[in-house]
Amino acid sequence: MEWQQLEYFRVVAGTEHFTQAAERLAISQPALSRSITHLEETLGVPLFDRVGRSVKLNAYGASFLKRVERALQEIQDGMAELQQLRDPYTGTVSLSFVMTFGLSFLPDFISSFNRLYPQVKLQLFQNTTAAIARQLQDGEADLSIVGSLDHRNQLEWHKLLDEDLFAYVPAKHRLADRESIRLEELAGEPFIGFKKGYGMRDLTDRFCAQAGFAPQVVFEGEDVATVSVLVSSGIGVTLIPSFRGITPSKIKKLRVEEPACRREIGLAWQKGRTLSPAAELFRSFIIGQFA
Template structure:
């Protein structure tokens, strides 16, 4: 006889009323109770509420024998008597009352969760989790949301500002539906579409030797100290690449986490920086157009490949794609 056949023939230790003995019930793998019990919790709660199987069956729209068997199986799985039978009526045992309190909390939480995800997917009033770069926060993103909500006034947004790599990780983790980032990412698990490009300028202190210039070749700044974003930021990678294309490696004096902080460091005379235009002109600096190499950063929208969109996310994605070439203000 095979070992599988022996296992099938082995008796199961059972306690009172045919329920598994406590030691047998305790052998269930961790996490399996929810899968085992969840389909019968609402049925048990209905019987407990009515204290009558027939009336509960009518409310739940299931045959009375089916409901009776479900509650008996629940008791057997738990190894505990939950209901005392009195003819056609039932009453809760002490164990049943304790179990019911937790069951009602669990069912209420499931109801709230179901309502929340249904609300987030509502085409007219759902939610979009949207990430974007800090530099797009002052003007670009508020303008986009305002334009989108002209036709979708009740759609809600969860907004997340961060640097590119951090946003892509949150996209992969399911925390974001869409993100605006630069440079446009290339990854097998993501879909990305280029939307626009933004010119970068060489920002220098207003008393700098180059401050009177309108245009400059980046190679002319090869000897300058640079202030840049930290490694891992998209703008840092673009800065390094542009400097390499100009024939030098930037001498980094300070590293930061936010573009406007870098602009302040430049104003303080601590170096020069390659930055996108500010939302509001910053005193103390001069901003020069870089003529060579072509100094731009491409901005795109990214989302997780194969991830199904809710109606509000799909609508906002279509809106963003319709803004190709006119994403940025001005």
Template sequence: MTSDWGIALTPRLAHFVAVARHEHVTRAAHELGVPQSTLSRAVTRLEDDLGVALFARHGRTVSLTPAGRTFLASAERALAAVEQAAESVRSDADPATGKVAFGFLHTLGWETVPGLIRAFRAEHPRVRFALVQTYGEAMLERLRAGELDLCLTSPMPDAPDLVARRLDEQRLRLVVPEDHPLAARRRIRLAEAAEEPFVTLEPGYGMRRILEAMCAEAGFRPRIAFEGEEAETIRGLVAAGLGVALLPPPAFARPGVHELTVTAPRAVREIGLAWAEGRPDTPPVAAFKRFLLSRRGHLLDQQVGAA
């Protein structure tokens, strides 16, 4: 069956199933709240489209033909699937118990996001969350595809199909091995690390773009020694003496490394909330969006070392 057949047949499935259950057109029409003549025409047209007789007529009553019994089983499954899908979307949109599909960066997953959800659920205890933890470009593609309602990302996206609002900023630090000559210092200009091998996240990650932009501002292009997919793995590579890294604060103290404040250029990354332009929010999504926007400037308060 082609998609055109599906479009043609779907509106008449409920009519067919009602007549089949009652074996009487008048009673089925009463149940559906439609004129008997309308229901009779719908069933006849369905038979004409299929090219088979679904009912045998016996005066005012009808009975299913063998073809009708076969078609009824599939029609009932199709209607049940539609009803289940409708119930699912109604449940997800329920203001009290609905669902929010929420994406965020790996580096916000230890404390920031759990703390935000805990604070939000103090007022909305039954709202459900589908959480997606990934890197920036992949998250924005899932946002565009409708798989996510909202996401926390960095750097801020600049695209006509997305809306982004700045929520906070996070200081970045130069991470060096604890036995590195720079480990004796507390502050550094990024240009002083121009000859160091860098360990960083792979292309497509927001921190990779930020590193390259900051190094360009400092007057050099970073020499990449190793690439990874997760910030704490990058710290582990630094601890092993494989290079230095520019990273946000850790969720917990990591042995084997020393972290320096970068004095120039200004070493911060903006954390923003993004959503798809023009897509209507369900009540739970709208409530969570308002909650996050209300925390502008305080999003990272609960994160270790965020100040």
């Protein structure tokens, strides 16, 4: 069995037509047919049901295709790794991050990294904390910038910094002329919060519980921009990290004196997984920014 036979099989399985597959592979149709026949003889089972000039993947073929696609992807990944080993300053790094972090200093870090290593491409994903953990475990992301995780048995997590959270209220709110408040002073206020599954929602619920109340969430958002716009419109208050672009005439940021409202931000990756040289490069760069 040869690697080329597997690639031919995958293309025929995708088109279910020998002529179209042969054109896509730039080989003759008889040569393609012989290759598939030899593959079936090696395996001892037919992979396709022949229907006139067309073919249809049968149960054997469908089962084998899953393994072939996985094997060919491994080969492709291996070739990419070898290329990066030859030149570690090339390749692609997939990075996922919590949505509230993406609006703060991540853009500055990415810009600095791109200036130093212009040949390394960054593939970015914004997601919830729960989804980020799954991406790391499934290998969809090399690294993630996220709050502390509960999956320490499967993931490594390196703390980068502590980030303060602030109460944001409409500019005409009864507390808007203050510089700081106790969180309990927002008890009974309508809250603009994040959807369940987001790390910021868990933090809001936890800090409000410490202050002796449960937030009355009237709207659940997915990003800081939406939450802040709704607060500035007078719908409610919120508890979020500091963000750029605030309009003092519409929204006011208040420091929380009690309880101490802050979150940990760290860099996470899959435990035991060998990162590509490019991903190792980015990991060292990010950690170095907070050393």
